[in-house]
Amino acid sequence: MRILVTGGAGFIGSNFVHHLVAHTDHTVTVLDKLSYAGDRRSIDVLPAERVSLVVGDILDAPLVERLFAEHDAVVHFAAESHNDNSLADPRPFVDTNLVGTYTLLEAARRSGIRFHHISTDEVYGDLELDDPARFTESTPYNPSSPYSSTKAGSDLLVRAWVRSFGVRATISNCSNNYGPYQHVEKFIPRQITNVLRGGRPKLYGTGENVRDWIHADDHSAAVLTILERGRVGETYLIGADGEKSNREVVELILTELGQPADAYDLVTDRPGHDLRYAIDSSKLRAELGWAPRFVDFAAGLADTIAWYREHEDWWAPQKGATEAKYAAAGQG
Ligand code: NAD
Numbered sequence: 001m002r003i004l005v006t007g008g009a010g011f012i013g014s015n016f017v018h019h020l021v022a023h024t025d026h027t028v029t030v031l032d033k034l035s036y037a038g039d040r041r042s043i044d045v046l047p048a049e050r051v052s053l054v055v056g057d058i059l060d061a062p063l064v065e066r067l068f069a070e071h072d073a074v075v076h077f078a079a080e081s082h083n084d085n086s087l088a089d090p091r092p093f094v095d096t097n098l099v100g101t102y103t104l105l106e107a108a109r110r111s112g113i114r115f116h117h118i119s120t121d122e123v124y125g126d127l128e129l130d131d132p133a134r135f136t137e138s139t140p141y142n143p144s145s146p147y148s149s150t151k152a153g154s155d156l157l158v159r160a161w162v163r164s165f166g167v168r169a170t171i172s173n174c175s176n177n178y179g180p181y182q183h184v185e186k187f188i189p190r191q192i193t194n195v196l197r198g199g200r201p202k203l204y205g206t207g208e209n210v211r212d213w214i215h216a217d218d219h220s221a222a223v224l225t226i227l228e229r230g231r232v233g234e235t236y237l238i239g240a241d242g243e244k245s246n247r248e249v250v251e252l253i254l255t256e257l258g259q260p261a262d263a264y265d266l267v268t269d270r271p272g273h274d275l276r277y278a279i280d281s282s283k284l285r286a287e288l289g290w291a292p293r294f295v296d297f298a299a300g301l302a303d304t305i306a307w308y309r310e311h312e313d314w315w316a317p318q319k320g321a322t323e324a325k326y327a328a329a330g331q332g
C-alpha cells in the first residue's frame with residue numbers, strides 16, 4: 001500500500017512511520033508543514049526508497065487532493081497538540097484541528113480513500129481520582145480545553161462524513177504517549193531534559209493529576225491494526241493500563257537519573273487542568289486482538305530517558321525557547 005501520513009514529522013506520527021518501515025512493506029509519504037513541533041530529522045534516518053516528505057499544509061486543498069489521488073490510505077496525525085499553547089492562543093487549533101480535518105474529509109469524500117483519524121482520550125473530559133469508571137467508546141464527549149474541544153469537533157466531523165457521504169473512516173482515541181522524538185514542551189521530555197541540564201522538574205499544582213501512559217510504539221501498532229482490520233465507521237479506544245500520577249512519574253525520572261526523588265518544584269497550575277484520564281481498551285483488544293508490548297512503564301521510561309540522554313542534538317535547539325515560554329507563564 002501507499003500510505004499518506006499527515007503530521008508524520010511530529011512525535012507520534014514519526015514513531016508511526018518508523019513502525020511502518022519496521023513492520024510492513026508499505027511506502028509512506030509524510031505530509032507535514034514542519035511547524036515548531038515538526039522535525040524532518042525524526043524521519044530522515046529512514047530509507048528514502050520507503051519514506052518521502054512533502055512539506056505542506058493540510059489546509060491546502062489542491063495539494064491534499066493531489067496526494068489523495070496517489071495513495072491508498074491516509075492516517076491523519078497532523079494537529080496542534082499542546083494544551084498549554086491552546087490556552088495562550090486557540091486560533092491555530094481551530095485552523096488545523098477543525099478546518100484542516102474538514103479539508104482532508106472533503107478530499108476523502110471525492111477520492112474514496114481509506115481514512116484513519118487519530119484522536120485523544122481528552123474528548124471525554126476528566127474523571128475523579130477515586131472513580132472506578134474508565135473511558136469507553138460510549139462515554140459522552142465533554143472536552144475541557146480549546147485543544148480537546150477542537151479534537152472533539154474533528155471527531156464529530158469524521159463521524160458525519162462517514163454517515164452522510166460514505167467516507168471509509170475509522171477513529172481512534174488514545175491516552176498519553178511517551179517515547180522518543182517527543183517535543184520538550186511536553187511533560188515527560190520537559191522533566192527529563194530539565195534534570196539532564198542540571199535543573200529541576202516542574203509539577204503543576206500539587207502533582208496529583210493522573211495520566212494513563214502508553215508507549216508511542218504500542219499506539220503505532222494499534223493504529224496499524226485498526227487500519228488493516230478495523231470496521232469502517234467505528235471508534236476504538238487505545239490504552240495500556242498505565243495510570244500514574246504526575247508526581248509518581250517525576251519521582252521515577254529523578255530516581256533513574258540518580259537524583260533525590262523529591263528534588264522537584266511545584267509551579268502554577270494549568271487553568272482548567274483535567275484531573276484524571278483512564279482508558280478501557282477492551283473493544284480493541286477483544287475485536288482486533290491488539291495488546292501492548294510495553295507493559296512495564298518504569299522500563300519504557302528508562303529507555304526514553306536513555307534516548308534523550310543520547311540525543312541532546314535533537315532536543316537542544318528547542319529547549320531554550322520552550323523554557324522561556326514556561327518562565328513567562330509562571331511555570332518555569
Ligand atoms: P506533535 O505536536 O508532536 O506533532 C504534530 C505534527 O503535525 C507536527 O509535525 C506538525 O508540524 C504537524 N502539523 C501541525 N499543523 C499542521 C498543518 N496544518 N499541516 C500539516 N502538518 C501540520 O503532536 P503529537 O503529540 O505527535 O500528536 C499527534 C496526533 O496524536 C494529534 O492528532 C494528537 O491530537 C493525537 N494524540 C496525541 C497524544 C499524545 O500523547 N501526544 C495522545 C493521543 C492522541
Ligand code: DAU
Nearest residue numbers: 081082083120121122175176185186187202203204209246
Ligand atoms: O491524553 C492525551 C493527550 O495527552 C494528548 O491528546 C495531547 O496531545 C498530549 O499533549 C497530552 O496532553 P496532556 O495535557 O495530558 O499532556 P502534557 O504533557 O502537557 O501534560 C501531562 C500532565 O503533566 C498534565 O497533567 C500536565 C502536567 N504537567 C505538564 C507540564 C508540561 C506538569 O505537571 N508540568 C509540566 O511542566
